[in-house]
Amino acid sequence: xxxxxxxxxxxxxxxxxxxxxxxxxxxxxxxxxxxxxxxxxxxxxxxxxxxxxxxxxxxxxxxxxxxxxxxxxxxxxxxxxxxxxxxxxxxxxxxxxxxx
Numbered sequence: 001x002x003x004x005x006x007x008x009x010x011x012x013x014x015x016x017x018x019x020x021x022x023x024x025x026x027x028x029x030x031x032x033x034x035x036x037x038x039x040x041x042x043x044x045x046x047x048x049x050x051x052x053x054x055x056x057x058x059x060x061x062x063x064x065x066x067x068x069x070x071x072x073x074x075x076x077x078x079x080x081x082x083x084x085x086x087x088x089x090x091x092x093x094x095x096x097x098x099x100x
Contacts, residue, residue: 008041011079016083019083035070037063054075067092067096
């Protein structure tokens with residue numbers, strides 16, 4: 001799956017409306033560069049093979065000294081960014097990789 005994500009990202013990254021809304025939330029402000037870094041250097045921590053939007057996954061990375069989660073779906077011509085957020089400590093393990 002990681003290979004599919006990287007190949008799709010090198011073609012084009014498409015930010016879906018929900019992702020843009022989440023990224024631009026005043027208490028988050030996640031940049032496109034942080035998303036790209038997360039996609040290219042991050043670790044897949046959950047896979048969703050049967051997602052209604054197509055095969056997708058949750059990628060984790062420490063970017064700019066903060067934990068970032070990105071849900072993305074590789075397509076033939078682009079990588080769809082479904083959402084991106086800063087994981088809440090109350091919902092994730094201390095390393096932000098496992099749901100509580």
